[in-house]
Amino acid sequence: MKSFAWSIVFVLCWSSGFVGSALLPAGTPVAAVLAWRYLITAALLVPAGLPVLWRSGLAPRDLARQAVLGILGHAVFLGGVFGGTAAGVDPGTSALVCAMQPLVILVVLRVRDGERIGGRRVAGIGLGTAAVLLAVGGVAASGGVAVLLPLASLLGLSGSALLERRWRPRPESLAALTLQVLAATLVLLPVAAITGGLDLTPGPGLLPGAPLLAALAWLVLLSGIGGYLGFLQCLRRIGASATSSLLYLTPAVTALWAWLMLGTTPAPAQLAALVLSGLAVGLLLHRPTPGEGPSTARADPSPRRPEITPAARRPRRSAGTAPRCGP
Numbered sequence: 001m002k003s004f005a006w007s008i009v010f011v012l013c014w015s016s017g018f019v020g021s022a023l024l025p026a027g028t029p030v031a032a033v034l035a036w037r038y039l040i041t042a043a044l045l046v047p048a049g050l051p052v053l054w055r056s057g058l059a060p061r062d063l064a065r066q067a068v069l070g071i072l073g074h075a076v077f078l079g080g081v082f083g084g085t086a087a088g089v090d091p092g093t094s095a096l097v098c099a100m101q102p103l104v105i106l107v108v109l110r111v112r113d114g115e116r117i118g119g120r121r122v123a124g125i126g127l128g129t130a131a132v133l134l135a136v137g138g139v140a141a142s143g144g145v146a147v148l149l150p151l152a153s154l155l156g157l158s159g160s161a162l163l164e165r166r167w168r169p170r171p172e173s174l175a176a177l178t179l180q181v182l183a184a185t186l187v188l189l190p191v192a193a194i195t196g197g198l199d200l201t202p203g204p205g206l207l208p209g210a211p212l213l214a215a216l217a218w219l220v221l222l223s224g225i226g227g228y229l230g231f232l233q234c235l236r237r238i239g240a241s242a243t244s245s246l247l248y249l250t251p252a253v254t255a256l257w258a259w260l261m262l263g264t265t266p267a268p269a270q271l272a273a274l275v276l277s278g279l280a281v282g283l284l285l286h287r288p289t290p291g292e293g294p295s296t297a298r299a300d301p302s303p304r305r306p307e308i309t310p311a312a313r314r315p316r317r318s319a320g321t322a323p324r325c326g327p
Contacts, residue, residue, distance in 0.1 A: 045178040056175060
């Protein structure tokens, strides 16, 4: 039940990023927005996350791994998405490129771990991709070489998810998110300072207005803390492959967010995309029945006697490390 709840939190919060971006005043520098977003997020997370880290007694290797995850999953992913939009890449193109993450995850797991890719998963990926195309209204041929930026986003988030699966980090989710945000902030701040500065206002000496502050609060609390905390929880509870499949829901859910917050009525194609993405996720999250999965007898080497109830069993008092036959 908790996994299902975290999946809902992840999809809702992750999909809210478009609304936060739409709330920004026109002409607000993208690099400065990302830098301030992460600076504020870090200021909020550090008081709660650092005490947990202090008690955890993490090794330098654990800290370095969280820094890598933060740079890939935060700085590279968001930098590519926002940078691609600023460079003229069509939003539909960006969404389609990033929607390839479930396929990337499955291919890597197939090559590296021998995980089986059946017809059900192939159908799920096909439906999910069609849902993304419906939700974003197709793909326009724009952006040129800048389309490599969304591709970098795809590789950054996919790499973060796969490394999370491989490393199985020790820190709790809140502590891990704190470290990742700090690492991303250390990358995004100098990038913003070099490319255009940290000034969020259209002119020097001007103070940020209420719309800008509201947009930053939305991006920090919902998209930043809520979205990424849900992402980490889902990675640890349902795995990288299942978590990536939930991303198929985000374009259609984004349309619902825009309807609720911006008054933009969803098109019939976007509603159809919501249904298709739900079917796609259902196919990708399908788990084999107990008879289809690997046998668990290897976990307990002792012979079992099938028709003896637990109450009828008598504990053995033999020496050594005889396996127990009960819970």
